[in-house]
Amino acid sequence: xxxxxxxxRPTPCLPGERPRPVSPNIQNYRPQLTSVLSILNRVTGLxxxxxxxxxxxxxxxxxxxxxxxxxxxGAISSWIGRIVLFGATLAFFFHLCGGIRHLVWDSVHGFELxxxxxxxxxxxxxTLALTAAAWIAGGIMGR
Amino acid sequence: MRRQDMRSPLARAMGLGSARKGVGHWWxxxxxxxxxxxxxxxFVAEIIVHLGSDYGAFTAWxxxxxxxxxxxxxxxxxxxxxxxGLQVVIEDYVHSSAKFAGVLVAHLGCCALAVAGILATLKxxxxx
Amino acid sequence: xxxxxMIIDSSDQAPxxxxxxxxxxxxxxxxxxxSRIQRGRTWPAPSGATRVKAxxxxxxxxxxxxxxxxxxxxxxxxxxxxxxxxxLFWIKNKVDPTLTFRRSCREGICGSCAMTMDGTNWLAxxxxxxxxxxxxxxxxxxxxxxxxxxxxxxxxxxxxYEMIExxxxxxxxxxxxxxxxxxxxxxxxxxxxxCILCFCCTSGCPSHWWNADRFLGPAVLLQAWRWxxxxxxEAKDExxxxxxxxxxxYRCHTILNCTRTCPKGLNPGKAIAEIKRMVVERAI
Numbered sequence: 040x041x042x043x044x045x046x047x048r049p050t051p052c053l054p055g056e057r058p059r060p061v062s063p064n065i066q067n068y069r070p071q072l073t074s075v076l077s078i079l080n081r082v083t084g085l086x087x088x089x090x091x092x093x094x095x096x097x098x099x100x101x102x103x104x105x106x107x108x109x110x111x112x113g114a115i116s117s118w119i120g121r122i123v124l125f126g127a128t129l130a131f132f133f134h135l136c137g138g139i140r141h142l143v144w145d146s147v148h149g150f151e152l153x154x155x156x157x158x159x160x161x162x163x164x165x166t167l168a169l170t171a172a173a174w175i176a177g178g179i180m181g182r
Numbered sequence: 183m184r185r186q187d188m189r190s191p192l193a194r195a196m197g198l199g200s201a202r203k204g205v206g207h208w209w210x211x212x213x214x215x216x217x218x219x220x221x222x223x224x225f226v227a228e229i230i231v232h233l234g235s236d237y238g239a240f241t242a243w244x245x246x247x248x249x250x251x252x253x254x255x256x257x258x259x260x261x262x263x264x265x266x267g268l269q270v271v272i273e274d275y276v277h278s279s280a281k282f283a284g285v286l287v288a289h290l291g292c293c294a295l296a297v298a299g300i301l302a303t304l305k306x307x308x309x310x
Numbered sequence: 311x312x313x314x315x316m317i318i319d320s321s322d323q324a325p326x327x328x329x330x331x332x333x334x335x336x337x338x339x340x341x342x343x344x345s346r347i348q349r350g351r352t353w354p355a356p357s358g359a360t361r362v363k364a365x366x367x368x369x370x371x372x373x374x375x376x377x378x379x380x381x382x383x384x385x386x387x388x389x390x391x392x393x394x395x396x397x398l399f400w401i402k403n404k405v406d407p408t409l410t411f412r413r414s415c416r417e418g419i420c421g422s423c424a425m426t427m428d429g430t431n432w433l434a435x436x437x438x439x440x441x442x443x444x445x446x447x448x449x450x451x452x453x454x455x456x457x458x459x460x461x462x463x464x465x466x467x468x469x470x471y472e473m474i475e476x477x478x479x480x481x482x483x484x485x486x487x488x489x490x491x492x493x494x495x496x497x498x499x500x501x502x503x504x505c506i507l508c509f510c511c512t513s514g515c516p517s518h519w520w521n522a523d524r525f526l527g528p529a530v531l532l533q534a535w536r537w538x539x540x541x542x543x544e545a546k547d548e549x550x551x552x553x554x555x556x557x558x559x560y561r562c563h564t565i566l567n568c569t570r571t572c573p574k575g576l577n578p579g580k581a582i583a584e585i586k587r588m589v590v591e592r593a594i
Binding site: 057059062063067070073146150151152156 | 316317318319320321325328329330331332333335336337338339340341342344345347368370372377378426428429430447449450451452453454455456457462463514516519563564565566567569570577579580583584586587
């Protein structure tokens with residue numbers, strides 16, 4: 040990824056001086072609940088962008104007719120389709136719970152460290168619980 | 183050999199000055215997020231309830247005006263939220279001039295997908 | 311993992327063993343050639359020392375050729391005070407006098423000795439050696455140009471701070487006595503005026519890592535809020551104009567590494583949320 044490389048960043052040396060090295064950041068900084076849940080929220084968001092495309096494909100197949108719809112349904116029902124669907128529901132519930140946590144922060148609530156950590160673990164727990172519930176309900180309904 | 187940046191630290195920090203905008207994007211992201219909470223939960227619940235149904239059941243479900251309305255609202259909110267989110271991700275990580283192309287593609291792509299989804303929904307809802 | 315380590319109540323709880331010590335990226339990820347760290351030398355403990363602890367310390371000498379390196383020092387804990395800064399002084403006085411670091415008050419109020427220890431930012435003078443890993447790893451503050459050893463170049467951060475005009479703006483003429491402020495109004499500054507500008511928070515912010523040139527970072531934004539919250543200040547409109555920018559303010563995605571790492575227990579994440587709320591309040 041083309042981020043702000045050190046050679047592009049301002050280093051106030053005199054001309055001719057060696058550019059200064061930059062101390063490590065992501066290469067060395069410790070992952071914590073704060074940063075890990077944040078990057079997971081972004082990663083799940085990107086995965087859901089792909090799922091949004093798949094949603095449109097599904098709708099367009101439905102509009103195209105029974106054969107196209109059956110083809111898409113067949114792909115979803117395959118074992119690889121089920122794995123993708125499971126990943127999609129996991130990503131969806133994580134992004135949903137993480138998003139609600141963000142909306143609470145936007146109202147300037149829940150910023151004490153204790154609240155940040157409790158809400159963070161709650162998001163993880165809720166994600167697993169909701170995914171399990173959805174798939175169990177789906178298993179029951181699909182019979 | 184790169185051009186040496188001889189500006190003062192203050193000049194570098196100031197850059198081109200404040201854009202004096204940004205709240206619109208932030209607020210739109212929150213509005214679409216709030217809308218998406220019930221809409222996506224509705225969609226996931228409907229999928230679970232209708233698992234295993236055939237094409238006829240699918241089209242009958244989509245012909246309901248409520249379902250068509252909620253589906254269109256879902257598509258609008260989803261692709262607005264997605265476009266804004268992708269723009270932020272691209273701005274974060276891409277710093278060359280490719281950034282402008284990336285943001286453009288993200289917005290136009292989400293627009294096209296949203297319209298495609300809405301048209302498909304309307305076709306199923308109003309078609310025979 | 312116990313509840314004690316899973317729920318953090320205050321930032322002075324040093325990070326314990328976690329699933330990952332670093333993100334799974336190559337050590338050379340996103341670095342220029344001159345920033346890559348090489349193995350350095352090992353300095354053994356003096357003979358006769360019984361309680362010995364190893365410290366891996368980032369070294370860089372601008373006057374000698376070569377990349378930064380990681381030296382290992384074995385410190386005699388019986389001969390040294392309890393804080394990481396004491397260990398650094400012990401090394402400088404007894405082993406290697408060229409070890410260079412900033413320090414002043416040795417009591418956590420000046421902000422000079424901010425550095426990255428065991429992968430998180432804190433002040434060396436208020437971090438107990440017993441709270442560090444073995445070996446303890448000591449790096450300069452993350453994502454900073456390095457002048458020498460553990461001394462970062464903070465001129466860009468200082469310029470960003472200057473840009474938000476951290477002084478009282480007044481338009482009404484000076485009163486005869488002081489500018490009045492009620493206790494409630496004064497309380498709005500609590501939790502913000504105490505910032506010592508150590509820049510632990512800004513250095514630990516991933517958004518600032520990727521956009522240091524344009525994103526102001528938590529330290530500067532917390533101070534910007536300190537002036538916005540001050541009832542005596544009469545330039546809220548201009549302050550908000552300076553801040554409302556897709557990069558200066560809105561690169562903050564509420565990652566909250568800042569609040570986790572503040573050595574004074576302050577809350578930059580909350581300050582930034584307050585700024586965003588104020589921006590919305592004037593727009594709607």
